[in-house]
Amino acid sequence: MSANVIVVGAGVVGCGVAGELARQGVKVQLLDRQKPVEEASWAAAGMLSPSPEGPGMEPLVPLGRASLALYPGFVEEVESASGLRVGFRRQGALVAFFGARADHEQGEFLAALARFELAGEPLTAEEARRREPHLSKEAGAAVWLAEEASIDNRALGRALVLAASRAGVRMQIGVAVQGLILEGNRCRGVVTGGAKIPADHVVIAAGCYSAGIEQVARYAPTRPMRGQMVAMEAGSAMPASVLRSMREHLVGYLVPRGDGRLLAGSTMEDAGFDKSQTPGGLRRILDAAVEMIPALENARVLETWSGLRPDTPDHLPILGPTDIGGLSIATGHFRDGILLAPITARLARQWILGQKTDLPLDPFSPMRFLKSATAR
Numbered sequence: 001m002s003a004n005v006i007v008v009g010a011g012v013v014g015c016g017v018a019g020e021l022a023r024q025g026v027k028v029q030l031l032d033r034q035k036p037v038e039e040a041s042w043a044a045a046g047m048l049s050p051s052p053e054g055p056g057m058e059p060l061v062p063l064g065r066a067s068l069a070l071y072p073g074f075v076e077e078v079e080s081a082s083g084l085r086v087g088f089r090r091q092g093a094l095v096a097f098f099g100a101r102a103d104h105e106q107g108e109f110l111a112a113l114a115r116f117e118l119a120g121e122p123l124t125a126e127e128a129r130r131r132e133p134h135l136s137k138e139a140g141a142a143v144w145l146a147e148e149a150s151i152d153n154r155a156l157g158r159a160l161v162l163a164a165s166r167a168g169v170r171m172q173i174g175v176a177v178q179g180l181i182l183e184g185n186r187c188r189g190v191v192t193g194g195a196k197i198p199a200d201h202v203v204i205a206a207g208c209y210s211a212g213i214e215q216v217a218r219y220a221p222t223r224p225m226r227g228q229m230v231a232m233e234a235g236s237a238m239p240a241s242v243l244r245s246m247r248e249h250l251v252g253y254l255v256p257r258g259d260g261r262l263l264a265g266s267t268m269e270d271a272g273f274d275k276s277q278t279p280g281g282l283r284r285i286l287d288a289a290v291e292m293i294p295a296l297e298n299a300r301v302l303e304t305w306s307g308l309r310p311d312t313p314d315h316l317p318i319l320g321p322t323d324i325g326g327l328s329i330a331t332g333h334f335r336d337g338i339l340l341a342p343i344t345a346r347l348a349r350q351w352i353l354g355q356k357t358d359l360p361l362d363p364f365s366p367m368r369f370l371k372s373a374t375a376r
């Protein structure tokens with residue numbers, strides 16, 4: 001294909017899509033208004049978990065499973081293309097249940113996993129502590145998810161940028177896209193600070209900022225959802241796997257990194273584009289961390305930060321072509337963009353090059369928001 005594709009936004013999603021297309025011989029320009037991978041893709045915890053997170057999120061599970069299955073090959077490709085390691089760890093995850101309803105919640109969680117044919121092993125509190133000796137004695141029950149993994153998303157971001165540029169992607173940094181060049185029902189490129197950059201196809205992958213690009217909000221009504229994070233030096237209290245705590249819903253999580261850092265997260269805050277960290281947010285994260293592993297009480301805090309998840313009205317990603325020829329969307333990955341980066345890259349390559357997609361795009365189509373707007 002000799003077409004010229006512009007990808008707007010160099011997070012893990014945009015970098016993944018750009019690299020995948022360039023490896024197929026497509027001429028790709030990747031535009032970002034700032035240094036690549038400094039937004040949500042930098043802020044994330046890096047859990048690779050396709051487990052269902054709540055009602056309405058069902059379409060996400062097959063997408064997440066497919067992406068997790070692609071991960072080993074994706075990592076091998078990006079590591080060999082970039083020469084960098086990305087800290088992919090297939091160490092499983094332990095979900096711990098606290099409080100009087102622990103057994104009941106364990107049963108509900110196992111039933112939800114079974115509905116999607118996801119493997120989960122029920123553990124008693126004693127069995128869970130044999131896996132994680134520092135797990136609090138207050139944990140009443142647990143589920144072991146052997147297939148789950150994690151990745152150092154900051155390292156992944158650096159490697160994806162390098163891999164994309166080595167595949168021939170032309171990276172343009174400091175270029176803020178304001179709108180689209182539209183001719184009738186066709187997109188012919190983008191408008192940036194007065195200048196126009198022509199292209200045969202434009203992919204919007206600007207995370208929670210996508211809706212701010214003129215003419216894009218109707219297809220990608222994204223909005224930011226803040227998450228604060230803390231990194232600690234866990235020392236001997238370091239868990240062997242990802243640890244999540246449930247008390248009626250997800251309360252907190254701990255993600256061990258190979259470099260000795262333990263990441264604790266997170267909050268879910270509707271705070272606009274404000275990336276502050278707050279005493280209330282940090283306290284909730286730290287309380288949940290110490291509730292899971294009391295030995296973290298005196299761990300050294302190394303870093304705090306926050307990022308903006310790209311949320312959507314139905315909390316599902318927005319993937320696929322629009323009714324404007326040459327314009328497609330790859331954003332709105334909310335809490336799962338790191339997990340979903342490989343499948344997004346693959347699907348985008350398939351829909352842009354006219355290949356059959358591995359999975360149906362209907363539940364994620366950018367057209368679903370237009371339909372609901374006209375139905376109302």
Ligand SMILES: Cc1cc2nc3c(=O)[nH]c(=O)nc-3n(C[C@H](O)[C@H](O)[C@H](O)COP(=O)(O)OP(=O)(O)OC[C@H]3O[C@@H](n4cnc5c(N)ncnc54)[C@H](O)[C@@H]3O)c2cc1C
Pocket residue numbers: 008009010011012013014031032033034035036037038039040041042043044045046047048175176177178205206207208209210213226227228229265266306307308309310330331332333334335336337338339340
């Ligand atoms: C605290 C936190 C924890 C998370 N934990 C996990 C996790 O454990 N697992 C998981 O899978 N996901 C997790 N996520 C979600 C994940 O981080 C996101 O879904 C994912 O990073 C989205 O990637 P992206 O490339 O779409 O967006 P981003 O990484 O936000 O990148 C968007 C890019 O677009 C650029 N841009 C924006 N507007 C313009 C414009 N007008 N012109 C040019 N460029 C523009 C930005 O500068 C940015 O570089 C977490 C998120 C947060 C905040």
